[in-house]
Amino acid sequence: MPDAPAGHTIDRVEITKVAKRYGNERALAGVTVELAGKSMCALLGHNGAGKTTLLGILSTLVRPTDGSVRYRSATAEIRDADVRREIGMLAHSSLCYPELSAYENLEFFAGLYGVDGSSTALGAVLDRVGLEPRARTRAARTYSRGMVQRLALARALLTKPSLLLLDEPFTGLDRGGAIALGTELGKLRDDGAIVVVVTHDLEAIAGRADHVVILRRGQLVFEERGSYDYERLKDVYHQHAN
Amino acid sequence: MSQPKNSYLVPTFATLSAIGFGVTLWLIYEYAPLDRVLFFNQKIFYFHVAHAFLLFVAVGVCGFGSVAFLKTRKPKWDDLALASAEVAVAFGAVVLITGSIWGKAAWDIWWSWEKRLTMSLLLWLTLVGYVLVRRFAGASADRLAAMLAVFGTVGVPFVYFMVDRSDRHPQSGAEGVVAKSQGEIKIVMWLCVATFLCWFLTLLIARIQSVRAEREVRELRERAMDTGVLQ
Amino acid sequence: MSLLRQAGRVAWKDLRIELRSKEIIYTMVFFGALIVIIFTIAFPRDVRLARGAAPGMLWSAIAFTGTIGLGRAFDRERENDTMRALLLSPAPRLAIFFGKAIGICALVILVTFVCTFLLSLLLGLSFFAHPLPLACALLLGAIGFSNVGTVFAATLLKVRSRDVLFPVIVYPLLVPMFIMGLYATDYLIAEKPNLDAAWEWIGFLGIYNGAFLVVSVWTFESVVIE
Numbered sequence: 001m002p003d004a005p006a007g008h009t010i011d012r013v014e015i016t017k018v019a020k021r022y023g024n025e026r027a028l029a030g031v032t033v034e035l036a037g038k039s040m041c042a043l044l045g046h047n048g049a050g051k052t053t054l055l056g057i058l059s060t061l062v063r064p065t066d067g068s069v070r071y072r073s074a075t076a077e078i079r080d081a082d083v084r085r086e087i088g089m090l091a092h093s094s095l096c097y098p099e100l101s102a103y104e105n106l107e108f109f110a111g112l113y114g115v116d117g118s119s120t121a122l123g124a125v126l127d128r129v130g131l132e133p134r135a136r137t138r139a140a141r142t143y144s145r146g147m148v149q150r151l152a153l154a155r156a157l158l159t160k161p162s163l164l165l166l167d168e169p170f171t172g173l174d175r176g177g178a179i180a181l182g183t184e185l186g187k188l189r190d191d192g193a194i195v196v197v198v199t200h201d202l203e204a205i206a207g208r209a210d211h212v213v214i215l216r217r218g219q220l221v222f223e224e225r226g227s228y229d230y231e232r233l234k235d236v237y238h239q240h241a242n
Numbered sequence: 243m244s245q246p247k248n249s250y251l252v253p254t255f256a257t258l259s260a261i262g263f264g265v266t267l268w269l270i271y272e273y274a275p276l277d278r279v280l281f282f283n284q285k286i287f288y289f290h291v292a293h294a295f296l297l298f299v300a301v302g303v304c305g306f307g308s309v310a311f312l313k314t315r316k317p318k319w320d321d322l323a324l325a326s327a328e329v330a331v332a333f334g335a336v337v338l339i340t341g342s343i344w345g346k347a348a349w350d351i352w353w354s355w356e357k358r359l360t361m362s363l364l365l366w367l368t369l370v371g372y373v374l375v376r377r378f379a380g381a382s383a384d385r386l387a388a389m390l391a392v393f394g395t396v397g398v399p400f401v402y403f404m405v406d407r408s409d410r411h412p413q414s415g416a417e418g419v420v421a422k423s424q425g426e427i428k429i430v431m432w433l434c435v436a437t438f439l440c441w442f443l444t445l446l447i448a449r450i451q452s453v454r455a456e457r458e459v460r461e462l463r464e465r466a467m468d469t470g471v472l473q
Numbered sequence: 474m475s476l477l478r479q480a481g482r483v484a485w486k487d488l489r490i491e492l493r494s495k496e497i498i499y500t501m502v503f504f505g506a507l508i509v510i511i512f513t514i515a516f517p518r519d520v521r522l523a524r525g526a527a528p529g530m531l532w533s534a535i536a537f538t539g540t541i542g543l544g545r546a547f548d549r550e551r552e553n554d555t556m557r558a559l560l561l562s563p564a565p566r567l568a569i570f571f572g573k574a575i576g577i578c579a580l581v582i583l584v585t586f587v588c589t590f591l592l593s594l595l596l597g598l599s600f601f602a603h604p605l606p607l608a609c610a611l612l613l614g615a616i617g618f619s620n621v622g623t624v625f626a627a628t629l630l631k632v633r634s635r636d637v638l639f640p641v642i643v644y645p646l647l648v649p650m651f652i653m654g655l656y657a658t659d660y661l662i663a664e665k666p667n668l669d670a671a672w673e674w675i676g677f678l679g680i681y682n683g684a685f686l687v688v689s690v691w692t693f694e695s696v697v698i699e
Contacts, residue, residue, distance in 0.1 A: 022699075026464055061560055062699045063315070086513040089561055095556040111482050112562040139493075155558075215649045219468065241314035312695050367645040374641055378634045385696050386642075393621065393646050396688050400649040437481055443672050 006192040009162035010078060010086045011037045011069050013058065018067035019218075021202035022054050027053040029218040030067065035211070037162070039225075040185060042209035042233075044202075045241050049215040051198045055165050058196065059087055071163070085113060088161030090169045094152045102131055102151050105140060106158055113157060113159045122158075129154045129184075144171055153184070163194045170201040178204040202237060206230035214240045252451065255444040256304035259369055262437025269430045282442050286347075290340040292434040296442045298398075300330035301365055303446075305395025308388035317457070320384050323391055327372045329442060331450070334366035351419045357405040368394040476571070479564040484570025490549070497545050497580060497687050503592060505538040506591055523596045528658035531600075532614065534588045536541040537582045537609040539618050540640060546577055547626045556630055565692045578619035585611050591605045603661050606671050613678040617650045617685060624627075624689050627697050653678045 011174060020028040028050045035041055043051050046072065056062035057069060060083060071078045071086075078086065089095065092195040096105045103122055110117030126136055129150040137145060149172070154165065166185070170178045178201065186208050191193050199205055206229055214222035222240040270285050310316075341359045345351050353359070368390070376388040421427030466472040512530040516523070550556040550573075551605055559569050589611070593600045601609060626643055629635040657674035660667040 014569070023383060025381070026597065029464070029468070056699070059561060060698075061557060065315070085563040089558075091554060095554055095558040096551060096686065097486070097490060097549075097555055100492050102488075105488070106484050108482065109558070109562065112479060112559075112564045114563070115516060200378060218470070259623070285509065285646070312692060346634055364645060364648055371641045375638060378636060379629075379632045382628070382699060383633060386625075386632070389692055389696050390642050390646070392692060393685065393688055397646055397649055397681075400677075403677070404649050429622055433503055 004140035009037075009073055009192070010083070011162075013072050013163065014068075014070040014160070014196060015054075015058075016068050016070070018030050018064045019053070020050075020057065020062065021065045026218055028064075028179045028215075030065075031215070031218075031220045033213055034168055034196050035126045035163075035196065037194055038189060039211050040197065040205075040209045041213055042205045042228075043196055043198045043210040043215070044200075044237055045215035048217075049241070050098060051135045052216040053068065053168060053199050054215065055167055055196065055217075059089055059165050060084055066190060074133065077079055081224040083161070085186055086162045088164045089166070090152055090157060090164070091167040092169075094140070094148045096140055096148070096151050096155055099139055101138055102126060102136040102140060102154070105151065106154060109155055110158060115159050125154045125167050126150075126157050128157065136163075147232045149177070149181075153181070158187075161193065164188060164196070166195070166199075168199055168201075170199055171195065171204060182208050185229055202233045203230055206233050209233075210238060216241055247449070248334075248451070251356050252444055252448045255378060255440045255447065259441040259444055262433065262440055266430065266434045267299055269433065280368070286340050286344045288431055290337060291431065292438045293336045294358060295435055296332055296438050297333045297337055297362060297365065299439075300326045300333060301369070301395060301398065301443065304330060304369070304391050308391035308395075311388050312385065312392065320388070321450045321453045323388060324376060324384075324453065325326045325446050327369050327376075327387075327391065328455045330369045331366065331373055331440065332445070333438075334362060334369060337362045338366060338421060344351065361401055364405075365398065368397075425430045476568050477544060479568035480571035483559070483564075483569055484575040487546070487573065487576040488566065491576075497542055498583065500545070501538050501542040501584050502582055503535055504541055505588045508534040508537055509588050509591045509595065513592070513615065524598060524662060524664070524674075525659075526587075527592060527596055527598055527621050527662060531588060531592055531658065532655050534592075535581065535585050535611075535614065536644070536651065537583050537617070538657070539577070539589070539622065540643075542580050543577055543622045543626050544636065544639070546573070546580075547630055550590070551630055552681070556627070559626075560697065566697055567690060570627065570689065570693045573627065574623040575621045577685050578615050581615040581618055583614065586615075590660050598662060600662055603666060603668065603671075604674060606668065607658065607661050608612065610654050610678060613675065613682055614654045615684045617678070618647060620685055620689055621646055624696075625692055627693075650678065650681055653681065661685060674679045 015031060015033050015035070017032050017160060018028060019026075019030050031050075031054060043054065045051050050138075053062060061224060064121045071083045071166045100108070103119070103126075106122045106125065107117045110122070115121075117204065123136075126133075131154065135147055139149065140190050143151065164185070173181060183194050184203050187196065189208075189210075197205055207227075209228055211225050212228060213220065214223065214231070222236065222238075228236070266288065270288055303326040304323050307319045307321075307326060311319035311323060338359070341362070342352050343355055345356075345359075372387050372390055372394070375390060376383050379386050463472065509530065511522075512534065516526050516530070518689060542686075545558075548561070589600050589607075594597075619645055629639055630644075632638065642697065654675050657671045657678065660671035660674070
């Protein structure tokens with residue numbers, strides 16, 4: 001029943017001279033960067049720098065005005081629907097239907113992605129994110145903010161994405177929640193995924209990101225691979241983002 | 243600063259239009275015979291039909307530009323679609339107003355659901371919608387409007403057909419005049435069409451050039467800000 | 474076929490959500506009934522005049538009610554940005570289009586039925602003398618509305634002035650369809666119904682729907698992405 005072909009994980013993403021114009025506004029101007037598997041990239045910059053646009057382009061939901069994005073597996077290039085199959089997204093909104101329960105939401109998306117939607121599989125994902133069993137059959141609109149976040153994460157993880165895109169995932173989380181999410185993302189990275197995090201919360205990403213990309217007014221102004229503790233991250237950010 | 247390469251186009255077409263306007267006006271009054279049925283007020287028909295003809299040309303150009311834009315996303319097609327839509331709104335207004343004046347003068351009614359007028363009205367509404375979308379739909383206005391134009395253009399044959407079938411004004415005057423036109427009337431008519439075609443091209447090219455100039459200024463400004471020349 | 478199956482999934486999801494609260498069903502039906510009542514009060518009830526105005530009343534009621542329902546249906550996909558979730562999935566974009574269009578079509582058909590019945594009652598006219606051609610005409614109207622409406626509602630999703638822009642864009646495009654449907658209905662409820670003429674107009678309705686469906690299928694994918 002599932003239509004998904006096997007062995008198509010995204011290993012590398014090549015972003016070449018990508019530019020985006022919205023009518024009169026230039027959101028991105030010629031950004032070139034390469035993302036590699038088994039890494040967590042922190043995409044930083046002030047508001048309006050183009051981070052969300054770049055993330056949108058990576059998610060295939062925004063068409064670049066110029067340049068290209070190529071998704072490569074170990075052996076070949078991946079395109080179109082196959083790329084989307086490998087992408088997971090976590091945004092500020094939950095991307096889930098409030099009138100449906102956690103099970104129903106996940107079942108729906110499992111069907112769309114062609115992955116196992118049996119109650120055992122769904123239960124396993126919900127266990128992993130820590131959504132309490134009693135809530136799983138209630139409508140999502142009755143959930144607390146923390147529970148909604150967990151459901152959103154479950155939705156993103158359900159399809160075992162090899163490219164995980166996160167847009168301000170730490171907003172609205174308390175310190176404990178942010179740490180837990182950061183740990184989970186680190187685990188995914190260690191398992192081989194490419195994780196891209198757009199965030200203002202340097203503390204949450206410190207110690208985990210191994211690739212830092214800073215945008216300013218649509219241009220790439222800084223890119224480096226390495227390990228970053230909070231102090232170093234702050235320095236680099238203040239130096240380049242302004 | 244050197245002149246951009248197409249700067250001769252607008253003045254050329256504008257001059258041709260002006261000459262044509264003068265010539266046709268003279269011809270309409272001195273050369274073209276009076277219509278046997280409608281006499282003097284028929285003369286407005288020359289401008290009315292010319293504008294109606296060009297309204298359809300403009301719609302076609304807009305539709306073509308919109309399809310090209312949706313396929314290639316190149317700004318030049320979008321410019322063409324936008325400019326032709328705006329000019330079409332202007333020409334459409336002329337069609338409706340002259341049609342109304344003619345109707346009042348000839349048959350004493352300000353409006354009739356005669357097929358050409360009805361069709362022009364519907365097309366005009368679609369084009370006004372196009373311009374409103376461009377103004378107020380924000381960032382995605384170009385593709386939205388392009389889609390509207392594509393649907394609208396596909397709908398034109400249906401509108402024509404429907405209006406034709408339901409036309410309850412058998413002697414609408416316009417049909418009679420065009421069909422039974424004598425030679426002289428036909429000559430003046432086509433000269434009018436040619437004149438207003440030049441006028442259409444003047445407006446179209448001027449508008450496209452102004453859009454391009456705006457874009458160039460914007461890009462220069464961005465580049466200046468990037469390199470720090472401008473704050 | 475994957476496209477149909479995914480479209481079915483989307484439509485089934487919408488149906489399930491709608492059946493929980495029935496919000497859109499109730500409000501659409503009530504609004505449709507309200508419009509019909511307002512029209513019948515506002516226009517003369519002399520049967521001869523009513524017979525002439527009735528098709529216009531019916532089709533206008535459907536147009537207005539359909540717009541409201543479509544707006545609400547897409548509001549749901551905007552709330553938690555679930556439209557983005559749908560577009561992000563590997564499901565073909567056309568599946569999303571068909572899934573949502575089927576959902577709206579079902580609602581419009583329901584409202585059409587209610588309005589026709591109510592109008593029939595209030596004006597003392599029988600709409601149901603020739604149920605088959607009437608049903609065809611109204612069904613094609615519903616399909617045409619859902620088709621054009623879904624395409625533009627989906628693309629207007631994030632636009633600020635969408636509530637005003639939607640009718641501005643969609644109504645002029647739908648005018649030919651409404652007029653064809655109107656003429657067909659007119660021939661059907663006249664004192665001396667003209668079935669041949671009615672079927673002719675219904676045929677043209679079908680061609681119109683076909684043409685616009687082809688355009689939707691060609692352009693939907695490229696416009697729903699920014």
